[in-house]
Amino acid sequence: MIEVLRPGILTTVQDLGRPGWRSSGVPVGGALDTMALRVANAIVGNDDTAAGLECTARGPVLRFLAPAHVALAGAAVDGVEMLRELSLPAGAELSLENIQRAGRVYLAIAGGVEVPLVLGSRSTHLAGGFGGFEGRALRAGDQVAVGPSGGVAEPRAKWSVSASMVPDVLSDLQVIRVLAGPQYEWFAEAAQQGLWNEEFTVMSMSDRMGLRLSGEPIRCEMPREMISAPVALGSLQVPPDGQPIVLLADCQTLGGYPQIATVISADIPRLARLRPRQRIRFEQVSLVEAQYHRRVMDTAFAALRAGLAEKMSHHGDP
Amino acid sequence: MEYRHLGDCCVLVTMGESIDEGTSQRVARLAAALRSRWLHGVLDIVPAFSALAVHFDPTGVGGTDPMQRVTEWIAATSMTEVSWVAENGRTFTIPVCYGEECAPDLIEVALRLTMRPEDLVARHSSITYRVGAMGFSPGFAYMLGLPADLQVPRRATPRTRVPPGSVGIGGVFTGIYPSDTPGGWHLIGRTACVLFDPARQEPCLLRTGDLVRFLPRATFKETERLP
Numbered sequence: 251m252i253e254v255l256r257p258g259i260l261t262t263v264q265d266l267g268r269p270g271w272r273s274s275g276v277p278v279g280g281a282l283d284t285m286a287l288r289v290a291n292a293i294v295g296n297d298d299t300a301a302g303l304e305c306t307a308r309g310p311v312l313r314f315l316a317p318a319h320v321a322l323a324g325a326a327v328d329g330v331e332m333l334r335e336l337s338l339p340a341g342a343e344l345s346l347e348n349i350q351r352a353g354r355v356y357l358a359i360a361g362g363v364e365v366p367l368v369l370g371s372r373s374t375h376l377a378g379g380f381g382g383f384e385g386r387a388l389r390a391g392d393q394v395a396v397g398p399s400g401g402v403a404e405p406r407a408k409w410s411v412s413a414s415m416v417p418d419v420l421s422d423l424q425v426i427r428v429l430a431g432p433q434y435e436w437f438a439e440a441a442q443q444g445l446w447n448e449e450f451t452v453m454s455m456s457d458r459m460g461l462r463l464s465g466e467p468i469r470c471e472m473p474r475e476m477i478s479a480p481v482a483l484g485s486l487q488v489p490p491d492g493q494p495i496v497l498l499a500d501c502q503t504l505g506g507y508p509q510i511a512t513v514i515s516a517d518i519p520r521l522a523r524l525r526p527r528q529r530i531r532f533e534q535v536s537l538v539e540a541q542y543h544r545r546v547m548d549t550a551f552a553a554l555r556a557g558l559a560e561k562m563s564h565h566g567d568p
Numbered sequence: 569m570e571y572r573h574l575g576d577c578c579v580l581v582t583m584g585e586s587i588d589e590g591t592s593q594r595v596a597r598l599a600a601a602l603r604s605r606w607l608h609g610v611l612d613i614v615p616a617f618s619a620l621a622v623h624f625d626p627t628g629v630g631g632t633d634p635m636q637r638v639t640e641w642i643a644a645t646s647m648t649e650v651s652w653v654a655e656n657g658r659t660f661t662i663p664v665c666y667g668e669e670c671a672p673d674l675i676e677v678a679l680r681l682t683m684r685p686e687d688l689v690a691r692h693s694s695i696t697y698r699v700g701a702m703g704f705s706p707g708f709a710y711m712l713g714l715p716a717d718l719q720v721p722r723r724a725t726p727r728t729r730v731p732p733g734s735v736g737i738g739g740v741f742t743g744i745y746p747s748d749t750p751g752g753w754h755l756i757g758r759t760a761c762v763l764f765d766p767a768r769q770e771p772c773l774l775r776t777g778d779l780v781r782f783l784p785r786a787t788f789k790e791t792e793r794l795p
Contacts, residue, residue, distance in 0.1 A: 269611035276706045480621030482574040504703030512575035540576035
């Protein structure tokens with residue numbers, strides 16, 4: 251059991267989401283930075299599907315009522331070691347309040363956060379009020395259950411995972427790679443050039459549904475009426491005010507704004523690491539390149555998992 | 569049919585350029601055909617009014633060009649159009665209270681349409697609507713068939729919160745808000761029927777292709793049960 255002493259700004263239970271329900275209007279949801287959650291889960295020996303805590307801007311203060319093995323991945327937290335297994339005795343308190351530059355960090359716990367599966371997932375859908383812990387963000391006093399783990403009794407980790415798996419995006423200007431979107435041709439050449447040449451600033455109103463950007467407006471002449479059509483994770487929608495919105499995990503399944511571009515899947519976790527006021531620039535890549543970057547990411551993670559399994563299997567060897 | 573990619577994990581198939589029942593039926597039929605021969609690695613098949621999206625996990629689909637593999641599967645399925653099974657549209661009669669406490673925008677909309685409110689209610693509840701697409705929020709059904717004389721543009725300022733069960737009209741659509749989301753349609757009634765419940769075997773009451781009629785009821789209390 252984990253007791254929430256202070257909840258932080260927005261701490262939710264998340265896993266890798268609930269695909270399979272988009273045709274019912276249910277967002278895929280799940281962790282915004284799936285790679286950080288997967289890495290943290292791998293460190294504590296969990297399956298990829300285990301649920302953890304997503305902590306945004308200022309994290310929670312937690313008390314562990316039973317001994318626990320946890321790991322953190324994502325934005326660095328002051329005073330806490332990242333990317334390695336932490337063995338906590340019963341009664342230990344862990345403060346994730348000071349997330350550097352108000353980023354996003356994921357806590358995995360051996361055995362996973364135990365909440366009921368709703369439509370095949372433990373992730374919290376805030377707008378719908380279901381999934382996760384009672385369909386809402388954690389509050390002070392909540393007691394969150396932990397699933398059965400492999401029964402690790404000893405601290406086994408003298409190692410940590412390389413930060414290159416989940417590089418923090420600290421530099422001010424980030425380049426996000428995109429493919430042209432289904433309505434790219436609806437935009438005049440000047441607007442298309444603006445997308446490639448201008449810089450955009452991440453706005454503070456950004457949430458789990460979308461990353462709101464501010465910059466030189468991208469105008470769309472709308473050659474015909476837009477019919478609400480399916481959107482994807484990473485769709486770059488352009489509303490009439492010309493300020494683009496990048497759709498994230500909790501976005502709607504259909505959208506009524508023209509989509510000028512789509513962020514490649516290998517860069518979706520990086521979107522989750524952006525903080526308000528950071529600047530981004532978009533770079534167009536080909537589908538072949540996008541698929542290549544995705545394979546590189548998946549291969550790197552598979553290698554990490556295999557390496558960790560190796561380390562864990564040797565633990566306790568004479 | 570036109571194929572486009574929506575990023576590197578989704579194929580978008582566009583099948584028309586307008587919102588009409590014929591197009592949305594063709595989209596729904598292709599969705600049903602794809603579901604009947606599901607490809608490994610495909611996560612979601614999402615039909616909309618004139619387009620359909622197939623979301624997939626590239627690792628699950630496999631190969632060096634999973635996009636190509638998914639596109640070929642869709643193309644091969646669409647070639648067998650004759651065998652597309654039409655998903656049977658079920659018919660629902662949904663009780664709705666159009667009374668003052670349930671219909672904050674009824675009088676204003678009636679004024680704009682130069683109709684008496686009771687005529688608007690009679691007209692709205694005389695039509696059989698067809699679910700053209702699911703989306704916006706869990707269980708939300710965009711219903712087609714609203715007659716031209718009941719069509720009004722969406723509210724200039726959307727409400728930040730719409731009571732669940734509210735029946736709205738906006739543009740060419742009518743529909744019911746399943747949960748308390750923001751909403752830009754005009755609210756002309758409300759039902760106590762639960763449109764979406766994740767704990768139910770079938771969470772959504774409605775699905776694309778279903779036919780819907782609204783049955784006026786004097787009080788909100790009387791809308792709790794489907795007739």
